[in-house]
Amino acid sequence: MASANMGRKSKPAPKAKTDLKSLKRKRVVDEHEQLVHAIAELDVKAEIKDFSDLPISATTAKGLDASHFKTLTDIQSKAVPLALKGKDILGAAKTGSGKTLAFLVPVLENLYRQKWTELDGLGALIISPTRELAIQIFEVLRKIGRYHTFSAGLVIGGRSLQEERERMGRMNILVCTPGRMLQHLDQTAAFEVDNLQMLVLDEADRIMDMGFQTSVDAIVEHLPKERQTMLFSATQTKKVSDLARLSLRDPEYVSVHEAASSATPATLQQHYLITPLPEKLNTLFGFIRANLKAKIIVFLSSGKQVRFVYESFRHLQPGIPLLHLHGRQKQTARLDITSRFSASKNSCIFATDVVARGLDFPAVDWVIQLDCPEDADTYIHRVGRTARYERVGRAVLFLDPTEEEGMLKRLEQKKVPIQKINVRQNKQQDIKNQLQNMCFQDPELKYLGQKAFTSYAKSLFLQKDKEIFKVNDVDLEGFAASMGLPGAPRIKFMKGDDAKKIKNAPRAALDSSDDDSEAEKKPKKKEEVRTKYDRMFERRNQDVLSGHYSKMIAEDEVEKADGEGDADEDDDFLSVKRVLPVGDDESSEDDEEGGVAALGPAAKIIPGISTEPIVVDSKRKEKMLQSKKKLASLKGKGTKMVFDDEGNAHQLYELEDEEAFRQRGTAQEQRAKFLEEEAARVREADLDDKQLAKEKKREKKEKRKAREAALEAGEDDEVPALQDVDDDYDPMALLASLPMADEEERPVKKQKKWFEDDEEVEEETRKRKSRVIETVDEPETLEDLEALAAGLLN
Numbered sequence: 001m002a003s004a005n006m007g008r009k010s011k012p013a014p015k016a017k018t019d020l021k022s023l024k025r026k027r028v029v030d031e032h033e034q035l036v037h038a039i040a041e042l043d044v045k046a047e048i049k050d051f052s053d054l055p056i057s058a059t060t061a062k063g064l065d066a067s068h069f070k071t072l073t074d075i076q077s078k079a080v081p082l083a084l085k086g087k088d089i090l091g092a093a094k095t096g097s098g099k100t101l102a103f104l105v106p107v108l109e110n111l112y113r114q115k116w117t118e119l120d121g122l123g124a125l126i127i128s129p130t131r132e133l134a135i136q137i138f139e140v141l142r143k144i145g146r147y148h149t150f151s152a153g154l155v156i157g158g159r160s161l162q163e164e165r166e167r168m169g170r171m172n173i174l175v176c177t178p179g180r181m182l183q184h185l186d187q188t189a190a191f192e193v194d195n196l197q198m199l200v201l202d203e204a205d206r207i208m209d210m211g212f213q214t215s216v217d218a219i220v221e222h223l224p225k226e227r228q229t230m231l232f233s234a235t236q237t238k239k240v241s242d243l244a245r246l247s248l249r250d251p252e253y254v255s256v257h258e259a260a261s262s263a264t265p266a267t268l269q270q271h272y273l274i275t276p277l278p279e280k281l282n283t284l285f286g287f288i289r290a291n292l293k294a295k296i297i298v299f300l301s302s303g304k305q306v307r308f309v310y311e312s313f314r315h316l317q318p319g320i321p322l323l324h325l326h327g328r329q330k331q332t333a334r335l336d337i338t339s340r341f342s343a344s345k346n347s348c349i350f351a352t353d354v355v356a357r358g359l360d361f362p363a364v365d366w367v368i369q370l371d372c373p374e375d376a377d378t379y380i381h382r383v384g385r386t387a388r389y390e391r392v393g394r395a396v397l398f399l400d401p402t403e404e405e406g407m408l409k410r411l412e413q414k415k416v417p418i419q420k421i422n423v424r425q426n427k428q429q430d431i432k433n434q435l436q437n438m439c440f441q442d443p444e445l446k447y448l449g450q451k452a453f454t455s456y457a458k459s460l461f462l463q464k465d466k467e468i469f470k471v472n473d474v475d476l477e478g479f480a481a482s483m484g485l486p487g488a489p490r491i492k493f494m495k496g497d498d499a500k501k502i503k504n505a506p507r508a509a510l511d512s513s514d515d516d517s518e519a520e521k522k523p524k525k526k527e528e529v530r531t532k533y534d535r536m537f538e539r540r541n542q543d544v545l546s547g548h549y550s551k552m553i554a555e556d557e558v559e560k561a562d563g564e565g566d567a568d569e570d571d572d573f574l575s576v577k578r579v580l581p582v583g584d585d586e587s588s589e590d591d592e593e594g595g596v597a598a599l600g601p602a603a604k605i606i607p608g609i610s611t612e613p614i615v616v617d618s619k620r621k622e623k624m625l626q627s628k629k630k631l632a633s634l635k636g637k638g639t640k641m642v643f644d645d646e647g648n649a650h651q652l653y654e655l656e657d658e659e660a661f662r663q664r665g666t667a668q669e670q671r672a673k674f675l676e677e678e679a680a681r682v683r684e685a686d687l688d689d690k691q692l693a694k695e696k697k698r699e700k701k702e703k704r705k706a707r708e709a710a711l712e713a714g715e716d717d718e719v720p721a722l723q724d725v726d727d728d729y730d731p732m733a734l735l736a737s738l739p740m741a742d743e744e745e746r747p748v749k750k751q752k753k754w755f756e757d758d759e760e761v762e763e764e765t766r767k768r769k770s771r772v773i774e775t776v777d778e779p780e781t782l783e784d785l786e787a788l789a790a791g792l793l794n
């Protein structure tokens with residue numbers, strides 16, 4: 001008989017099982033009591049070095065340990081004890097100094113001590129300004145919270161609202177972006193936030209900035225006043241108005257690097273170089289060619305700039321994988337690009353400020369600021385993408401001679417140590433001719449270049465800090481030529497807004513795609529002098545190229561006539577078509593691109609000569625409306641007809657034959673019958689829905705029970721990951737059941753390389769020679785098949 005049980009674990013007797021259970025429960029209760037006591041006793045001034053010295057639960061400690069976090073960073077050792085005691089916190093520390101854990105550990109612990117369960121609803125809300133950063137925070141939460149049983153979710157848009165809606169109500173911790181969160185608070189009925197204990201704003205100064213003002217204020221309106229609030233940023237402000245807006249109670253200002261001699265990490269080497277605008281692309285290309293083995297981020301001021309530089313450099317094949325990222329890309333593409341850049345050893349990413357804050361790309365060697373940042377804070381966040389957590393890093397700021405004095409002054413005021421360097425003449429590369437050829441042969445690229453140029457020039461004009469940005473003094477003509485463009489697109493600048501406001505304004509508002517109806521176009525002004533390029537572009541590529549070119553010209557003409565923004569609806573910042581009403585200037589969270597507005601006739605730039613855009617706009621709209629009305633009155637309305645099987649036309653709704661109608665009973669009877677039938681149908685559908693919901697609930701319950709049973713039996717590590725069950729990445733789930741990012745087996749995409757190094761080629765040849773068995777790739781193309789066929793015949 002004994003052999004029958006061999007190899008099987010003997011089940012504990014029921015009595016022993018209950019004892020084990022109650023013992024476990026007692027242990028948990030004791031731990032809670034001890035923690036509450038320890039926190040009350042905790043001396044916030046004591047130097048705490050290791051996480052193991054903190055009064056935190058074994059569950060969090062285990063998660064931290066499994067994630068290899070042992071010692072606390074400065075901001076963590078100062079902020080965590082205060083936060084554990086429930087204090088409101090204003091946390092400021094340099095980039096890459098570990099602020100994320102400084103708020104995540106207290107979030108987990110404070111809920112744990114309160115024995116928070118699914119039934120208690122939302123306990124903590126963490127707001128991030130961008131989707132990428134929210135995802136990153138969520139990943140860290142998943143890592144350190146992996147042994148907790150809280151449910152946690154990521155609410156950043158980009159997936160179905162309904163899908164999120166169904167699970168929002170059961171989440172304990174949410175990481176979100178402001179816009180999407182507000183949407184749920186306003187529209188998701190089952191979503192309750194009355195119990196909320198903690199609100200965290202990462203990159204708080206950015207979130208409190210005008211771009212998110214309306215959303216954040218509205219979110220805070222929904223939240224209970226009695227809560228703990230924590231704000232973190234490398235460029236934290238103590239603006240009283242902000243504190244009042246968030247109802248902070250007697251906040252503790254935790255600034256660990258305030259007394260430091262610099263606002264940036266000590267391991268960061270910072271340089272600037274003077275390169276006149278028309279030389280900028282040459283210098284950048286030379287830099288990239290000289291650093292093919294490095295990991296580089298290049299910051300530009302707008303998505304259009306990013307696209308143009310990426311596309312043109314791609315054609316030039318510098319010999320390093322190139323990537324690009326801006327707020328206009330699809331969410332999946334953005335995610336793919338960020339993870340590819342994270343995983344790469346050497347690559348160069350061209351990006352807007354969408355990646356300037358918070359993102360923790362591993363081992364970035366260089367941060368290049370090709371376009372001057374709008375202010376010193378943006379500079380600090382951009383360079384903070386390198387030299388993170390004790391690593392070294394280097395940053396170079398490209399400045400036009402006109403920007404040098406103003407920018408250096410701003411950086412000095414913010415305690416940013418920066419040194420001038422010069423470009424080695426032998427490293428300079430002239431790519432102007434190549435770009436010119438490329439633009440000539442590829443109309444798409446030329447069109448992109450024109451938009452990038454316009455966007456850049458306008459961003460200069462709209463920048464607030466006129467001590468740095470002097471649009472009238474820079475060589476825009478030379479810049480256009482350096483991009484390979486046939487002359488500088490004509491731009492007309494107008495007063496009335498600033499770049500920051502436009503950058504932060506919601507996309508929807510800026511996209512006010514007023515259809516510039518043909519009827520509205522003013523007659524073309526008198527024949528202009530045609531340049532060599534005009535003639536050239538008309539001759540070549542008649543179909544495609546001249547299409548783009550005339551579009552550009554046509555847009556110019558419309559705007560010349562109207563005296564206002566770009567008609568291109570893709571052109572987010574080229575449409576300063578209306579001044580946003582006060583309080584209506586919130587931003588879509590990922591619309592971080594800088595950018596600019598308004599095209600027009602004069603090659604010469606004379607700021608301040610035009611009228612206020614809002615006046616022009618309303619007049620134009622009025623005119624457009626009038627002409628549309630006129631058109632409508634002339635046209636008359638169309639009538640929709642339907643055809644029967646014999647091809648006879650009928651009105652869409654025809655009155656039924658009265659006799660036939662009467663035969664079916666009185667109108668009242670028919671209405672009652674209709675209602676009855678519909679009610680029965682709804683009841684039936686309802687039953688089906690309920691049944692489905694019940695089944696789902698039952699399945700969930702079973703899964704949860706299984707997991708709890710496994711936990712109780714001390715088999716934490718064997719808990720089946722949610723992925724095994726749902727077969728899908730789930731941004732809303734129990735922390736304990738979420739798979740770890742580094743455990744996920746992503747199919748590693750092979751990096752595209754423009755050139756191979758000699759060493760690599762040699763290595764590959766050597767490997768091939770040493771192979772005994774030759775493997776043949778599956779034929780993919782026609783050429784492959786032909787080659788294969790030829791081989792077989794031989």
Ligand SMILES: Nc1ncnc2c1ncn2[C@@H]1O[C@H](COP(=O)(O)OP(=O)(O)OP(=O)(O)O)[C@@H](O)[C@H]1O
Binds near residue numbers: 358
């Ligand atoms: N206690 C710690 N021990 C070891 N590494 C840590 C610790 N805390 C944080 N780190 C690591 O330091 C890096 C930077 O952390 P984090 O992203 O939190 O910085 P940050 O201060 O929020 O930066 P930013 O201001 O740019 O948002 C991360 O890679 C993180 O894993």
